[in-house]
Amino acid sequence: MKAVRIHQFGGPEVLTYEDVADPRPRKDEVLVRVRACALNHLDVWVRKGLPGVTLPHILGSDIAGEIVELGEYVGEFPVGGFKTGQRVLLAPMHFCGHCPKCVAGLQNQCREFTVLGNAVDGGNCELIAIPAASVIAIPDTLDFDQAASVPLVFVTAWHMLVTRAGVRPGQTVLVLGASSGVGIAAIQIAKLFRCRVITTAGDETKLEKARALGADFGINHYQQKISDEVRKITNKAGVDIVVEHVGPATWDESVKSLKSSGSLVTCGATTGPDVKIDLRHLFARQLTLLGSYMGTMADLHEVLGHVFAGRLKPVVDRVFPLKDLRAAHEYLEKSQMFGKIVVNP
């Protein structure tokens, strides 16, 4: 098959379109022909070099495609109902499936937990062999590019807002980075819970698109101070929940934007890993700081129910051919997109 692999870490130039051996499914696996694979910032981190990545390596976490072949044991599942030619998306989470955490449904706490395309090969290729538990049928209303744009960011945003921060109807939620995949998902999930949503972006075009997704207020983070605007919008009260993934560039503003007993939930560190916290604010205002990493299979199935019913919508920005993955990475790193960048093998 054709695949894009990296043989060394570095810039987009290390992405190499080449022939590799077809994968063979184990007896408990399904062989899927990849029709679309969405990019995430994780792809850039892995390309630049992360521990645990063995070279050569195939990037790509978000995959949609068609079933080509069922492993011997998969065909025996009476409930799975898989058949060849079926349109599916793949859960981006990789886990052992049999440790105490996995069998308790807490796959993102498994010691073997990783993401497709991170410590294991991903979907920047034509064929992938994947455990049957990770294969999920998609409705005809979603094309492959849309389906590939869903899993990682929607499961991440659902786990952050619903599972970790316990969002409740009517709360006020501040979503950092409206144009990011997690931002687009978090805005819509917060609106699903009838929340008031404030979001941030770097230009008016992106803020307009965020309002079209349901955001009630937009803050231009280059021209306005986030916490000042939040104070005005909330009549000095602050927000119940901040959805963070930016890091040092916004952290202080995010903490300042919280109301007393508010929660900040974070899933990323796009602008760096080190932030400060004033302990006097943390205890006196009784704030909660929550870490969140991907999500569980239960989170994924729950959020997909809303996507498949049309209540949550994937946003595709631009589609590239797989052989032009370098151009797709360069486009991703310019951060001009609103929504997901997708490649087609």
Ligand SMILES: [Zn+2]
């Ligand atoms: Zn496990």
